[in-house]
Amino acid sequence: MTQVPAERAAYDPHAVQERWLPVWDRLDLHRAGRRAGAEKKYVLDMFPYPSGDLHMGHAEAYGLADVLARYWMRRGYDVLHPIGWDSFGLPAENAAIKRDQHPAEYTYANIETQADSFRRYAISFDWSRRLHTSDPEYYRWTQWLFLRFRERGLAYRKSSAVNWCPKDQTVLANEQVVQGACERCGTVVTKRELTQWFFKVTEYADRLLDDMEQLRGSWPERVLLMQKNWIGRSQGAHVDFQVGDRTVTVFTTRPDTLYGATFFVVAADAPLALELCAPAQREALEAYRDEVRKLSDIDRQATDREKTGVDLGVTALNPVTGEQIPVYAADYVLADYGTGAIMAVPAHDQRDLDFARAFGLPVRVVVDTGSPDPAETGQATSGDGVLVNSGPYDGLPKAEAIERVVADLEARGGGKGAINYRLRDWLLSRQRFWGAPIPIVHCPSCGEVPVPDDQLPVRLPDLRGAALKPAGTSPLGAAADWAATPCPSCGGDAQRDTDTMDTFVDSSWYFLRYCSPDFEDGPFDSEAVREWMPVAQYVGGVEHAILHLLYSRFFVKVLQDMGMVDFNEPFSALMNQGQVINQGKAMSKSLGNGIDLGKELSSYGVDAVRLTMVFAGPPEDDIDWADVSPSGSVKYLARVARLAEDVGLLSGDARDADVDRVLARTVDEVTRLVEAQRLNVCVARFMELTNALRRAADAPAPATASLRDGVEALAVMLGCFAPYTAEEVWSRLGHDVDAGDSVHDSSWPAVDPALLVEDTVTCVVQVQGKVRARLEVPPGISEDDLRAQALADPGVVAAVSGREVRTVIVRAPKLVNVVPA
């Protein structure tokens, strides 16, 4: 190996960082619009929440997106890669209470810390478009959008049983309740009857589901699956049953089993249960409802629970059979799904069967599936089959029966085909301070009155410290001076709405604001949005699979209907990066297994940490920090730096076809790998290329021109992953970075297709599937020539050992398989 003088044997990543960062700041390399006229690409990271400094997770996510953004810049695209902060939210509020501060102090101090870290971490952001959702200039438009949604009937207030987090003292959307617990703090969620604001997401259920077809292939399959499950479309029918003089509609996916409905159940906690109940059963029902109320959602939803319920002492009339069946109230029927009432078909539904067996109710098979009688086995039969005991429908297969029953119901009245969703409307009110106030005034005479657009934003009052303590109602209510306001409509005394919006409202449109962050005539400039949107590549954690991503999709569809955007999906492609974990577990304070990003960066430098993150595995896989070490990356980067130094000192214009070919193959492959987002493999290829170039540089008569091209191309490609080292390499090759010739303003290396063509290929000759010989042959060799050559090969002859050859399979030019008798 070439002798390395001591003064440059040491590669000091920190010196490299300090040298180039100020130069880059001056050159302003990442401003969107810099390549005006070129095709545009919008690369977006899910924006950060400003809690403390950046951590390992940020380093990974933003590092990955940065590779893609820089790659597209090198490919000549005009790239928008913006940054902002999701800066409303609970942690700031809780910190403010603890420290007797205003939430803004904590928030904006952390934003500055994170911004500075991002800069040193060398993320290619366009800093000129920075936004914060807690700025009045931003939340003005969040409020404006709320009012437009309300005008379209998509924001409305209703009283209902809502999820309540006792710790955070606020209501939560369904999406923010995970397995019965608060998504944020893990506290078991309870129910409260409250009047709250909702967005009518359900009106968009079909489009949210159907438009996922466009995303197939460019979004992770599991995210699409999760959204599909969350929306939960069920095809079925509404069927009307008469209970006394009332019509009670049920939703069923199995109208074919109407003849098997032997009882009827309403949700015990629904008002309907009380309304239907016979006076004699009233007391029993009240007692049962008290029991149900005591259960947590988690207990209630346990599927292995005994079925419980109360006979309401009335009957329901089956519209098809004319039969009167008993009506029960039970907690296994959910008040807020379907109509809150069901027809129970114990033979063909496991839950109904469990209930029937607990209460001694009849089980009637109406679809013969070939399985044994559910009444005997306790196993409901839900599969395909032929109808029996079903009057005129006997003998029909299940699918046909469903159609016929629905058609008959529609013809006669008493029911019709229907689609039902699991998705509920988005509860957006929050009883907390640090969010966008809901721009509504409640007037004793005019009712709900929107704040006029020209009075937006409705700014937050100046509350701090103890005044923010959660008290079950919004702290804004305590700011009496703020809440009291003249009614915009009649001028009389009125009160502002004191709730704030869910912070997911803020983040449902921020990607649009980036296109024109200073626009003052609306939330965004439609012209700018047309140029940049939809986002070409979105990068973020899978934890938002059905929160932020569903909400943003909803927003864009509404904006499309408003004529403000001309596309229906905000994010054309989505990458979910994995988590950074340690010793097999998520990092946490209680486990004490946290890794401090700042320490890693000061030990190994930015580039080594970035490279380690990307190289550790496929982007979507978790990285166990115990399995990797940036020290290997430091060594690699040092090797590259040394190589650049050595090659920079060589003179001459000799070329070597082998070096050129290796380079061409690497560039070609890395290009395809980046496009396929297989970034870890790219790094492996860089290492191979580096090794090949090193060997070539150490040869007795180095091919200087080929080597220079190779190292230069390596610098350009590596620059997307390890920007500081690449700039150093670029500079060592003689580029004057200070004068503006930066590797981060260079072009992706071109590939000469002629260099990708192989002179010869290796043909494998197998005998009975075992490799017995290898032949170097021209790629265009004919089957006959190849067969002849293979059969003449001594190794093959030996392996066949005189036996007769039964078949020869030839796949020119790569393979011959000889099969002896």
Added chain:
RNA sequence: GCCCCCGUAGCCCAAUCUGGCAGUGCGGCGAGCCCCUUAAAAGGGCUGAGUUGUGGGUUCGACUCCCACCGGGGGCACCA
């Protein structure tokens, strides 16, 4: 319980889509040799390691396709 993904060297991965040579890289430990620098260390280079989770099937040929099982991860789950 239902659905999805994944099991390749000590480790993270590649080759699986489209069946045809099982390979790149990394780290730890140990050993030897070489280079450089030497007071020493550090640094650089070379040299290893495999029944592709198990069993069956399809095929001339299976890490690759199919089936079953085992193991790991994730999602959904009283949604009618």
